[in-house]
Amino acid sequence: MSTATVTRRSVRTHADPPLAGLWQLCRHIVRRDRARLIVWAGSMTLFAVYFTFALTTVFDEAALAARAAVMSTPSGIVMGGPGYGLDDYTPSVAMANEGITWLVLSLAIMSILHVVRHTRAGEENGTSELVRASNVGRHTTAVAALLTLTGHLLVIAVLSAGGMILVGDDVPVEDAFAMMFGCVLVALVFGTVALVASQITAHSRGATGVSLMIFALAFVVRAAGDLQEVGGSTLSWFSPIAWAQQMRAFVDLRWWPLVLPVLATVVLLFGAAALARQRDFGAGLVADRPGRADASGMLRSPFALAWTQQRGAMIWTALAMGLLWYGAGTMMSTLNDMVADLVDDNPVLAALFGSDPSAFTSSFLGAMVVFMAFATGAYAVVMAQRPKAEESSGRLEIALSRPVGRSRWLAAQLSMAAIGALVVLAVSVYGMWAGAAQVGIDEPDLGDFTVVFVSYSVGVLVLLAVPAALYGWAPRATGLGWALLAFVFIADFFGPLFDLPEWVQAISPFHWVPDAFAGDVEMWGVLGVAGVCAALFALAFWGFRRRDVVST
Incomplete structure (x- = not known):
């Protein structure tokens, strides 16, 4: 019997069962994620x-x-x-x-x-x-x-x-x-x-x-x-x-x-x-597509690197959101008739929304805008985790070994994340407008949708800036960005219904944004949120420049 034959039989005899070590690994996962599991529960x-x-x-x-x-x-x-x-x-x-x-x-x-x-x-x-x-x-x-x-x-x-x-x-x-x-x-x-x-x-x-x-x-x-x-x-x-x-x-x-x-x-x-x-x-x-044998000259900049890393998520998310909200816009074709029938049959609904179905159309679109802003905020929180991932993997140390300053590298990552969030929001907002226009809905018009996009952009950027500031000072705490997103969800969707205190609802950046398609728009709240956003980004850069870079 040859050595090769003995080796092959030995490998087959001592091969691990498909589920070997299952309970040990389960205990390891529970112990490793115990804080996360407790918070979710x-x-x-x-x-x-x-x-x-x-x-x-x-x-x-x-x-x-x-x-x-x-x-x-x-x-x-x-x-x-x-x-x-x-x-x-x-x-x-x-x-x-x-x-x-x-x-x-x-x-x-x-x-x-x-x-x-x-x-x-x-x-x-x-x-x-x-x-x-x-x-x-x-x-x-x-x-x-x-x-x-x-x-x-x-x-x-x-x-x-x-x-x-x-x-x-x-x-x-x-x-x-x-x-x-x-x-x-x-x-x-x-x-x-x-x-x-x-x-x-x-x-x-x-x-x-x-x-x-x-x-x-x-x-x-x-x-x-x-x-x-x-x-x-x-x-x-x-x-x-x-x-x-x-x-x-x-x-x-x-x-x-x-x-x-x-x-x-x-x-x-x-x-x-x-x-x-x-x-x-x-x-x-x-499989991943093979890259070029030689890197292009564009990859010499930190922004080009951030673009390469984040463009796939931005493109696919924007495509999915655009199709989703275009479909939502096309629902407007039957909304007016449905609302008219409901108002005629239900006096409680008539008291809430009046007898004009077109006014309720704006109310429906406004509710959808809040939901799309929340979904875009989730994308922003995900992209805000990218700098931490680069640091944890050790790629940040390699990037900083080149003639690249810390602020320049972080600015590239956060700028690309902000551009991606704004693109996703723009595709969502104008996708809904295109769907509504396709079925003959003229009001709200393109200008109204543009006001909505500008107003809600600052709120989305705050959801990006909060985890960015946490990364600058305490990278392990960047996950708290999800806690903020969850709070925004509860405050915006259920705060008025549950009569939450005004100061609690005011923590959400979208609280200060004027209601979508509500007529007269006051931009003072938007400017205030923009100032908070700028301050948070400044904190992110200040903290990142002061602390050590640590890889795991």
Whole structure:
């Protein structure tokens, strides 16, 4: 028997099982992410508890009837859901109808980031290679990421449902748990989508971007399906988001829709495993294009380097947002007729919005503008993390070894991030205008949309400047930019409804921006936000020049 034969048999005999070291890696992930897991669980539980408490204590029957009237409008259907239980709008029904979309959104983002961080990002920065050097199977990392995510989601579901039951007024126990289990299982579907994307793309940014684009597509499909028919149409069922809503919690509970996210998760998991067997470790199925043999002269500048690093995210995000909001603009073709019918049939809605349907069209567009500004702010927060990633990977030290000053390098990174955020916002705003113009909507006109773009630009740049200032002084704290984004979401979307104090709402930069399409525009608040933005960027440069550069 030859030595080669012995070696081959030895390798086969001692090969690690596909899931070797699974529980050890699960414990490692939980210990490594314990702070992040606790913050997410606490935040989601607090959101569910506060939402339920406010609906129970702040709103009487008349106010709930007014909310039901709003949720029956096209904008309410897009931002909320199919509208089950609007004829008897209790606090529990309001929680399900208005809260599920936002719970799924938050949990899906959490799931995508968790899976990408422990799979594709680990392969990209080399930590997974160190893990695989031990007694760890090929699929252990992916399964450990999904198992820890599943456990975390279940903890959130139990805590949130329990909190709703404690603070609510006679909240049905079964319905509360059903609603939360539906939300977390749908979020798990998008976590598995991120696992598939991590097999296809070669970089963590690409995997995250593809996963978020799929979520955006699911949101559009759900909204379009719910607008076609009360209670949702056949099209709605093609979106995982609708599966949680179609359980009809607190109205006519049914458990069988939970089968759909479970089946989707299993199918996607097996698909990810099949794709993983077809690729090399550290690479994606879609390989990077080979670069030029010689770098062009344009790459001599820090800005050109930042452009090369960020242009892909900017282009694809702008394309997705442009298509999304162009589609939203085309919905204006039927909005006036729908609103006219609703106002005629509902005196509460007539009292809220008057008898002029065109005025409500502006109100609908204004609500959409706030949502697109929030989505653009999320892009800005992501791009604000780029300088920290460059420093942690050691590439910053290489760049600064050349005749490049610190301020020049940081200015290039932040300038490109700001340009990308403004491009995404511009494409979103003018995409909506183009969609509305395509179907014959003349008001608001192009000038009104331009005012909206200018007004909301400063708010988006503040969301970029806050993590930039944190990076300049305390790089580990840049993640707090996400906390600010979450606060802006709560303050802008729910602050007036829950009667939050004025000083609390004023923390959001969008609070100082004039309402979109509201007629007379006062720009003093915009100028004040611009001054705050400039001060934050100055703090970023000052802090970055004073501290040491540290790579990991």
